[in-house]
Amino acid sequence: MRRLIVAALLLCGSGARAQEFRLNDILDSLKRGATLVKLDSADPVAAIKLDSVSKLLRAAGAGTVKVSALAGVVTGTRVSFGAVNRWDTRGTDLLAQAWFHDAILLLPKIANGALLRPLRTTQPDSITDGILAPTNALRSLGMAMASEQGAERLRRMDIKYGTGSPQLNVLEATVNFAFQWLPGLRAAKDGSPSRWEFLGAYRTLEVNVVRSGRAIPNAELISAGQVGLRWYRWSTTPDGRWAKLLQPRYGSAGLYVVGPARAPFSSLIRVRRRHGAFIGFGHMHLAFVAEYPRHFVVGTDRHLIPHLF
Amino acid sequence: MALTPQTQRWPADRAILFVHGVGNASVGDYTPLVEQVQAMLGDDARRFAFYFLYYDEINDWFAAKNQAGALFEQLIGGVRSKLSGGAAPVGLGNAIAEFAGDVLWPVLLADARTAVRTMYLNQLRQIVRDGENAKVAVDKQQITIIAHSMGCFHTYEALREAATNQQVMLSPDTWGVRFANVIYMASPVQLIRSVAREIQGVVPRKETLHCVAGNALAMPSEPNLSGVPVMSARRTVSITGNLDPVGGHLIRNKLPWAYMDFPNEPTFEPYIDPQQLATIGSGEDVTLAELFQSALREGGAPKITPENPHAWDAYVARRADQIKTWLVS
Numbered sequence: 001m002r003r004l005i006v007a008a009l010l011l012c013g014s015g016a017r018a019q020e021f022r023l024n025d026i027l028d029s030l031k032r033g034a035t036l037v038k039l040d041s042a043d044p045v046a047a048i049k050l051d052s053v054s055k056l057l058r059a060a061g062a063g064t065v066k067v068s069a070l071a072g073v074v075t076g077t078r079v080s081f082g083a084v085n086r087w088d089t090r091g092t093d094l095l096a097q098a099w100f101h102d103a104i105l106l107l108p109k110i111a112n113g114a115l116l117r118p119l120r121t122t123q124p125d126s127i128t129d130g131i132l133a134p135t136n137a138l139r140s141l142g143m144a145m146a147s148e149q150g151a152e153r154l155r156r157m158d159i160k161y162g163t164g165s166p167q168l169n170v171l172e173a174t175v176n177f178a179f180q181w182l183p184g185l186r187a188a189k190d191g192s193p194s195r196w197e198f199l200g201a202y203r204t205l206e207v208n209v210v211r212s213g214r215a216i217p218n219a220e221l222i223s224a225g226q227v228g229l230r231w232y233r234w235s236t237t238p239d240g241r242w243a244k245l246l247q248p249r250y251g252s253a254g255l256y257v258v259g260p261a262r263a264p265f266s267s268l269i270r271v272r273r274r275h276g277a278f279i280g281f282g283h284m285h286l287a288f289v290a291e292y293p294r295h296f297v298v299g300t301d302r303h304l305i306p307h308l309f
Numbered sequence: 310m311a312l313t314p315q316t317q318r319w320p321a322d323r324a325i326l327f328v329h330g331v332g333n334a335s336v337g338d339y340t341p342l343v344e345q346v347q348a349m350l351g352d353d354a355r356r357f358a359f360y361f362l363y364y365d366e367i368n369d370w371f372a373a374k375n376q377a378g379a380l381f382e383q384l385i386g387g388v389r390s391k392l393s394g395g396a397a398p399v400g401l402g403n404a405i406a407e408f409a410g411d412v413l414w415p416v417l418l419a420d421a422r423t424a425v426r427t428m429y430l431n432q433l434r435q436i437v438r439d440g441e442n443a444k445v446a447v448d449k450q451q452i453t454i455i456a457h458s459m460g461c462f463h464t465y466e467a468l469r470e471a472a473t474n475q476q477v478m479l480s481p482d483t484w485g486v487r488f489a490n491v492i493y494m495a496s497p498v499q500l501i502r503s504v505a506r507e508i509q510g511v512v513p514r515k516e517t518l519h520c521v522a523g524n525a526l527a528m529p530s531e532p533n534l535s536g537v538p539v540m541s542a543r544r545t546v547s548i549t550g551n552l553d554p555v556g557g558h559l560i561r562n563k564l565p566w567a568y569m570d571f572p573n574e575p576t577f578e579p580y581i582d583p584q585q586l587a588t589i590g591s592g593e594d595v596t597l598a599e600l601f602q603s604a605l606r607e608g609g610a611p612k613i614t615p616e617n618p619h620a621w622d623a624y625v626a627r628r629a630d631q632i633k634t635w636l637v638s
Contacts, residue, residue: 049534
């Protein structure tokens with residue numbers, strides 16, 4: 001009966017087929033293949049491993065786990081709620097265990113490493129392909145998941161490094177280079193980029209809003225310095241100008257410094273600096289200078305002079 | 310979006326992936342090379358699906374983001390001093406050093422390294438899946454990778470990652486993905502290994518840079534249940550010229566620290582082509598340096614000329630008969 005189901009599923013295309021196989025199908029088919037090629041004598045190591053891993057997995061009650069859940073295990077993808085028995089949390093616990101991960105990986109290793117060649121040389125392709133179908137379904141689904149992970153990693157790289165992302169000056173490039181060693185700030189183990197980026201800039205065209213008494217506020221250009229962190233948002237931003245404006249790809253926050261002279265291109269190294277804080281929203285930022293005279297400043301992180309500011 | 314892997318229907322059971330070297334290669338730039346390969350294959354060309362990996366967009370990201378060639382000045386200086394220690398001509402040393410500066414920054418920026426590798430592995434998975442969609446079982450797929458120059462480095466790194474990380478789903482023993490041929494042309498893998506090991510104190514996430522691992526460069530492979538290595542490629546070929554410094558030669562002298570070799574590996578076939586410069590003006594070394602500078606510095610795809618010892622199409626032409634045999638067998 002199971003063979004009939006498997007045969008029917010084979011006709012339904014790889015997507016449907018992959019969804020329907022369960023761990024028991026893989027174990028049964030590998031056992032059948034091992035019998036056909038006399039794996040006991042041809043490759044005793046593989047035969048013993050197949051026997052022991054089958055017993056282990058069946059004893060753990062894992063036989064009904066779907067291939068899609070197994071693909072999540074082997075690719076390190078979080079398993080969807082629907083892929084496991086939602087009323088029985090033992091399933092999700094099992095999938096998270098290291099021994100289960102290793103045991104599942106043994107199965108394709110036995111299939112492709114030990115069984116495939118003798119099957120191809122002794123059996124017709126239809127038999128070989130049928131025996132390997134559940135394991136191949138696991139590989140196909142795993143490949144699809146791994147590619148999705150890769151695409152997501154590249155999407156995040158695009159947000160952080162692609163066209164439209166903030167450029168780094170020499171100081172920022174140097175500090176961010178050092179960030180590659182710092183836990184919490186370096187890339188994730190799977191290679192996904194860190195959300196965080198050091199920001200340290202000298203801004204030359206900040207707009208200071210000045211109000212004297214009851215007069216109408218006027219604006220003047222001043223210089224300022226920023227030291228802080230930029231934070232990238234990985235969620236997708238809908239298309240459209242307003243959506244991008246309201247949901248920028250990154251934000252930032254940190255310390256803000258203005259010099260004594262309220263003029264563009266003025267030095268921040270002198271005494272009588274005044275300090276405050278800023279928050280950034282995309283390439284715009286708003287700063288509040290806390291030291292007297294208190295005031296707000298708005299600015300942009302566009303570089304006036306590349307490499308330097 | 311160029312980062313999306315190329316996909317197509319296979320006409321038969323085989324495919325070729327071309328991976329270019331340094332330069333701003335974009336879609337269509339290698340049409341002449343493909344036409345050359347198609348002419349070489351004759352009627353057999355109809356059996357192949359042709360794929361191309363264009364990764365320069367990613368290089369451009371990092372170049373624009375960091376605005377800093379300064380970060381690599383130390384590296385360039387290191388290569389230059391190493392070459393001057395070997396009595397290399399100054400012009401040639403500078404040309405090679407600048408090449409190294411161009412190609413080594415994936416060594417220093419882990420994200421740059423990961424990005425190209427991720428793109429590469431996505432493309433490889435797509436090729437295998439396209440083969441499956443054409444009803445060609447994975448173990449019967451005949452996939453060849455032809456890489457040139459910096460493309461060899463990305464190929465090596467991707468294949469080592471595929472072989473050692475089962476999550477990538479391309480390992481040769483566990484998932485049964487084995488490539489028919491991997492052909493490296495003018496490979497700088499050993500050169501990059503040597504320089505990266507010299508500066509390994511500043512190499513982030515060294516464990517993810519495969520070319521620096523171990524006591525010697527290792528072929529991409531995965532141990533089977535008995536511990537015997539299963540190679541990612543059934544045949545690995547390295548072709549370089551004795552005038553091509555990227556391939557580890559300096560005016561016909563092999564540089565052991567820069568020449569990629571896998572001694573005692575039965576599936577590895579090394580070939581060193583004798584090369585001649587067609588134009589010899591003020592000395593062969595000066596001509597060579599000029600050729601490299603012009604090929605590597607231009608904004609567009611490298612202009613390939615018959616005189617350039619690093620030229621991809623010249624490598625293909627010199628070994629046409631063998632390559633055809635490897636591809637169609």
